[in-house]
Amino acid sequence: MNLPNKLTILRVILIPFFVVFMLVKVFGEPDKYVALTIFVIASLTDMLDGKIARKYNLVTNFGKFMDPMADKLLVCSAMICLIGDKLSSWIVIIIISRELIISGFRLVASDNGVVIAASWWGKYKTVSQMTMIILLILDWNFVWFQVLEYIFIYLALVLTVISLVDYIVKNKEVISDGGK
Secondary structure, three states: OOOOHHHHHHHHHHHHHHHHHOOOOOOOOHHHHHHHHHHHHHHHHHHHHHHHHHHOOOOHHHHHHHHHHHHHHHHHHHHHHHHHOOOOHHHHHHHHHHHHHHHHHHHHHHHOOOOOOOOHHHHHHHHHHHHHHHHHHHOOOOHHHHHHHHHHHHHHHHHHHHHHHHHHHHHHHHHHHHHO
């Protein structure tokens, strides 16, 4: 198993630890900083595994499947942990729905030998979601910071919808004829 795939597996392994520190009061107030640290490390493995895989030609079928899956698991787990506290459930439902739709698209396309590459809109969406999560975990009680949180919540939501529309428009043949 190559290094990028190990980093992807590490990201998946970190998720339950992140969730525990988000939801269970282990150390009290420091829990959010432990959770934040785990989330940032896991997010950095996302950036790192892709760069290493492309630079050293270590792209594998396992990585093509598991890397986006690990990202979705991390981000969706974080957003679910934040529901009710700082994040509305309807926003999380829209974001998770987009992830499931795109995963379905990729599965149908893959079955037909078509690879759907990540778009720039999808990358912007991921960065905005991860930034939003970091801000919401920090939850600093300053007016300007709370405004920044709301900006990133709605930016992530808008980019989620834009990236979904972009995928559908660019890959409509996957829906219309199964990619054949």
